[in-house]
Amino acid sequence: MLSSTRSRIIAAAAALLLICAGTWWAIDASQSSDEAIEIPEKVCDERVSGKSVTNLFPKKGDKFKEETYQFDARRNYGDCKLQAGGEKAGFSYIYRSGGKYPRKSIQSQGVRVSLGEAYGYMSKHNGAILLYIPCGTNAEKDTGSRLLITAGASMVEQAKESQQLNESMKEIGPLAAFTAQAARDMSRGWFKCPGSESLPDGPVVIHWND
Numbered sequence: 001m002l003s004s005t006r007s008r009i010i011a012a013a014a015a016l017l018l019i020c021a022g023t024w025w026a027i028d029a030s031q032s033s034d035e036a037i038e039i040p041e042k043v044c045d046e047r048v049s050g051k052s053v054t055n056l057f058p059k060k061g062d063k064f065k066e067e068t069y070q071f072d073a074r075r076n077y078g079d080c081k082l083q084a085g086g087e088k089a090g091f092s093y094i095y096r097s098g099g100k101y102p103r104k105s106i107q108s109q110g111v112r113v114s115l116g117e118a119y120g121y122m123s124k125h126n127g128a129i130l131l132y133i134p135c136g137t138n139a140e141k142d143t144g145s146r147l148l149i150t151a152g153a154s155m156v157e158q159a160k161e162s163q164q165l166n167e168s169m170k171e172i173g174p175l176a177a178f179t180a181q182a183a184r185d186m187s188r189g190w191f192k193c194p195g196s197e198s199l200p201d202g203p204v205v206i207h208w209n210d
Helices: 004-018 050-056 103-107 154-162 172-190
Strands: 065-069 077-084 087-096 111-115 118-122 129-134 146-153
Touching: 050 087, 050 172, 087 154, 087 172, 103 118, 111 129, 111 172, 129 172, 146 154, 146 172, 154 172
Parallel strands: none
Antiparallel strands: 065 077, 077 087, 087 146, 111 118, 118 129, 129 146
């Protein structure tokens, strides 16, 4: 089982990311635009490919904005919030040195997801994806350092309000792709997690029927 302290830290980080309708998001809520939205080549202080977020926003509307916390230097926690065209998306990272992360227990908290050796779940509450990436040299299963990526998007939250999470929801695909790219870019570039090069291309796999 995850320790109560670790569980509280993870829950707090996920909550901070997913309460994206706060003050920063609301600044330009009353404004609208028909201009084409331009997404930078790199987002989140140039740590993640901008191509991965393109489909989380409309083609036209309010210009792209981003806000980051603790992305200037490597820390144990940070988050990145993105906004464009009235939609929002983002992710947080948590680095935990050591510990136990039982796959079965973690994945039982929602719809199971995976990306190579990384694993986690999709929240049934708001559709956020939480992915635990091995980030150490400990070869023992379910133990050692982990980089946790938690990603969410307003389009998924809105779709969840009108229907249950299921594989026919077209909004989930772009979020799964964004989560996977953030996982690859953060684990390979900034954190240099051993074995991160083996994370496969493509989106996070969602195991709907497993």
